[in-house]
Amino acid sequence: MSNRFKIVVDYIKTLYPNENPVPLHAPRFFGNEKKYLNECIDSSYVSYVGQYVTKFEEQIKEFTGAKYAIAMVNGTASLQIALITAGLKEGEEVITQALTFVATANAIVQAGGDPVFIDVEKKTMGMCPEKLEHFLKTNTQLNSDGCYNKKTGKKIKICVPMHTFGHPVSIKEIIDICNKYKITVIEDSAESLGSYYKNKHTGTFGKSGILSFNGNKPVTTGGGGMIITDDTEIAEKSRHLSTTAKIKHPWNFYHDQIGYNLRMPNINAAVGSAQMEKIDIILSSKRELSELYKYFFKNTDITFFTEPEESMSNYWLNAIILKNKKDRDDFLKYSNDCLVQVRPIWILMNKLPMFSKCFHGNLDNSAWFEDRVVNLPSSVRL
Numbered sequence: 355m356s357n358r359f360k361i362v363v364d365y366i367k368t369l370y371p372n373e374n375p376v377p378l379h380a381p382r383f384f385g386n387e388k389k390y391l392n393e394c395i396d397s398s399y400v401s402y403v404g405q406y407v408t409k410f411e412e413q414i415k416e417f418t419g420a421k422y423a424i425a426m427v428n429g430t431a432s433l434q435i436a437l438i439t440a441g442l443k444e445g446e447e448v449i450t451q452a453l454t455f456v457a458t459a460n461a462i463v464q465a466g467g468d469p470v471f472i473d474v475e476k477k478t479m480g481m482c483p484e485k486l487e488h489f490l491k492t493n494t495q496l497n498s499d500g501c502y503n504k505k506t507g508k509k510i511k512i513c514v515p516m517h518t519f520g521h522p523v524s525i526k527e528i529i530d531i532c533n534k535y536k537i538t539v540i541e542d543s544a545e546s547l548g549s550y551y552k553n554k555h556t557g558t559f560g561k562s563g564i565l566s567f568n569g570n571k572p573v574t575t576g577g578g579g580m581i582i583t584d585d586t587e588i589a590e591k592s593r594h595l596s597t598t599a600k601i602k603h604p605w606n607f608y609h610d611q612i613g614y615n616l617r618m619p620n621i622n623a624a625v626g627s628a629q630m631e632k633i634d635i636i637l638s639s640k641r642e643l644s645e646l647y648k649y650f651f652k653n654t655d656i657t658f659f660t661e662p663e664e665s666m667s668n669y670w671l672n673a674i675i676l677k678n679k680k681d682r683d684d685f686l687k688y689s690n691d692c693l694v695q696v697r698p699i700w701i702l703m704n705k706l707p708m709f710s711k712c713f714h715g716n717l718d719n720s721a722w723f724e725d726r727v728v729n730l731p732s733s734v735r736l
Contacts, residue, residue, distance in 0.1 A: 358654065359688045365650055366694050366731055369643070373733075375693035379570040379671060380733045383625075385632045390624035402597070404620025406627050411580070413630040414565070418547075418555040420582035422589035425618035425626075426596060429544040429566030432579035433461035435616060436540050436562045437512060439591040442467050446511040447503055447713070449489075449537070451481045452702045453720040454516045458542050459703045459712075468508060471704050471714035478662045479673075479723060480523030481515035487531050489715040494535065501535040506713055510535070516542035519729070520670035521661055522551035525559045540564070543582075547573055548637045548668035557582050562592075567626055572636050572668055572734070575626035578618050637668055639734045644669040647730065659727075671729040673699070679725040686728060699727035 370376045394400060407425050414423040426432040442448065444466040450458055452471035462469045472489055475482035494510060495502050501510045513532045515523045525541065532539050543549070543557035544566035550556065557563025562585065567578035581592050594600075599613025618626075629636075644660075644667075651658040657675040661667035676682040682698065689696040702720050703709045 356684070358656075359685050362656070362685075363689050363692045363694050366689075369646065369735065370731060370733070375695055376731045377733060378695040378697055378729060378731055381569050381574045382636070382734045382736060383628075384736060386628040387625050390628050391621065394621050394624040400621045401619050402617035404623070406620050406623035407618055410575075410618075410623040410627045410630065413627060414580055414582065417630065417633065418558055418582055420555075420558050420563075421584040422582065422586070424581045424589060424592045424596065425623060426579040426581065427616050427618055428577050429564055429568065429579035430457040430461050430464075431596070431614070431616040432564035432566075432581050433458065433514070433540070433542060433544075434465045435592050435596050435614065436564055436581050436583075436588075437462065437465035437467060437514075438595065439588050440512055440538050440540055440561050442511050443509075446509045447506065448512045448514055449486070449510060450514040450542070450703075451516055451720070452704050452714060452717050453479070453518065453700065453723055454542070454703060455544075455700055456703065456706065457544070458514060458516055459706075459709055462514065463708075467512070468506075469703065469709060469712045470503070470510065471702075471709075471712060471717065473715060473717045473719050474518070474723065475524065476719055476722075478521055478523050478665075479518040479659065479727075480521065481513075481528060482719065483524050483527035483531055485715060485719075486513070486528060490531065490535050493715075496535055501537055503713065510537055512538045512540055514540050514542050516544070517546035517549060517556050519659075519673055520546045520549045520668040521659070522546065522549050522556050522665040522667065524662075525551055525556070529559055544579070545571070545670045546668060547571065548633065550666040552664050558584070561585060562588050567622075567629075572640060572670060573626060573629040573633060575618065575622040575629070578622050578626060580618075636734050639736075640669045640732065643732065643735060644672055647672050647674075670732065672732045673727050673729050675723075675726045676728060677726070682726055682728055695731060697729045699723055699729070
């Protein structure tokens with residue numbers, strides 16, 4: 355095995371000297387989590403009716419600058435509801451990137467849409483504006499009621515770019531292109547709490563954005579998500595639909611449409627609220643770790659992926675780029691054999707059986723990343 359891989363693994367172990375195995379991204383609880391959980395239990399309000407749901411939503415609004423925040427059970431459910439409240443109808447197409455976590459594509463299908471996969475750009479690892487515009491110019495027709503895919507005949511309703519590993523995509527360029535084609539933009543910012551593009555928080559550029567608070571995220575609720583938006587109608591619809599579409603009343607159970615039971619429980623929000631009180635420490639620790647990695651890899655033949663220009667990333671998962679697929683696979687095996695959890699980037703969505711027939715453009719950059727990217731341990735260092 356190459357000595358350079360041993361040097362990398364040994365260095366990672368010095369960053370996490372008390373952890374064996376070294377996890378990819380472990381949750382950290384060092385605030386009021388237990389106190390708030392006890393208060394939650396003592397109050398008997400452990401489902402979505404409770405003070406911590408409201409408090410957590412207020413914290414997210416204040417932190418991101420969004421006008422509204424609606425807490426959900428997870429990021430996937432958040433994206434599903436965001437798509438539905440944006441007006442997605444059964445069989446309409448939703449553009450997203452092929453290089454993403456499967457939840458993005460799953461949520462599109464669960465909301466009734468058909469995914470269309472676009473390539474990413476090298477500088478952000480997120481949706482490429484040039485590839486998006488080329489796809490729209492060559493494959494679509496703009497009618498008075500919207501944009502249509504000439505090959506499938508279906509309406510392209512929404513575009514969902516994803517901020518990969520917390521690195522902001524070229525979101526303003528994407529929105530400008532989509533506006534020309536009457537396509538709504540919803541941001542999959544599940545991985546990017548604490549990331550900014552041109553000093554504006556990710557998830558606040560499009561019609562709406564979504565966040566994830568899974569156990570492996572910088573801020574966790576165990577399982578949880580959030581819709582953030584400045585659109586009053588979207589916020590009200592999201593809250594209504596995710597609460598079984600029940601009309602508010604002191605005792606009557608009247609529901610005016612098919613709804614979903616997807617609101618975040620108070621007990622999860624209690625953990626999230628305590629975590630948000632430490633968000634500055636969390637993000638500072640993660641940025642310090644990224645700087646250590648960047649300095650370490652500076653004089654090696656392994657590339658450390660850094661935040662794009664005019665952006666500030668939360669560096670959710672630190673990523674390196676190996677020379678080729680064999681190099682990547684060798685590194686993955688060696689590191690995991692040494693009890694250092696490193697992971698490859700996702701398999702492209704169009705290669706998965708359930709999405710193999712979905713329409714897609716040229717995916718050269720996505721395939722290049724797929725063969726080379728590895729995520730390194732990125733837990734907050736206490």
